[in-house]
Amino acid sequence: MPRTSTKAPAPAGRLASDYRLEDQVGFLLRRAYQRASSNLVDRIGSYDLTAPQYATLARLYERGALSQNLLGRLVAMEPANIRDVVLRLKKRRLVATRRDPTDKRLILIDLTAAGTALVEQLIPIEIACTATTLAPLKANERKQLYDLLGRLADG
Amino acid sequence: MPRTSTKAPAPAGRLASDYRLEDQVGFLLRRAYQRASSNLVDRIGSYDLTAPQYATLARLYERGALSQNLLGRLVAMEPANIRDVVLRLKKRRLVATRRDPTDKRLILIDLTAAGTALVEQLIPIEIACTATTLAPLKANERKQLYDLLGRLADG
DNA sequence: TCGATATCGTTATGATCATAACAATATCGG
């Protein structure tokens, strides 16, 4: 006679009994990113901007005009994805595009005056948001986290 | 006469000169998750499974049958999202669904035999994949990372 | 010069994601 009902919650039961999803970095990273992203949307959502859109604007603010492809690499987005983001930002007149005269393959993206003004407004909000996300960590732990995450991301 | 052309790359120029996108946790977390997710797809992509799909199967393997809603919470997915994942897994006969007899609102999800067999095949691959992702870190650093990420994710 | 190769942007497909609104069912308090 089996110990409990076959329909029971099956606390651990089968094989690989010591495996836990929580022990997989990918799962942890996904949840941590969800939290960070949620914090950002809570703060800048009223501007109707997503985290990738903000990152795109911020990168343009840092670097000035960039080709669409390079811009994508600098915000870690595939060509097909950065294209859509740029289209949405362009529709809102936050960025402007023009063709590179010397290399006809390239589309140069740059902030408009409105885009620049918006980024300058959002940067302090983003910094506060980062502080919120990092709130559970002490100062030295935050530094450590940056080091570890940076090495993970760069492979 | 201005020092350079107005159209120049604008290395730093404007306001908030010390702001860097790299200093924002969200951006770092997103890139690190991209890396981890990419590592997983490289290894289990031939099974036509994504990271969230694998997480769903793994959770069911750990816990046995769960309501769709609870399952979603346990893999950090919104109700609308876990629904789509379950539909795809169900279409491939990796999970089966039935209504809870005592609470007619609930849909109970459980692994099929094929689903169970697949998870048992994938678990060692996932563990190896996690090792790959963590390769840049030493043992004590990995432990530290888990601690920090866990606290971030839980808020 | 010219052909192979590489890069850039586009298109298409399919899978996450989050949010809001909604119907059906449970639960709880008076």
Next chain:
DNA sequence: CCGATATTGTTATGATCATAACGATATCGA
């Protein structure tokens, strides 16, 4: 008992994401 409230699952909308295939343009080497 029964109405207010909460929970579950669905639907719709819109924004990421990754991948593959493709034309256009650049670049490089023979």
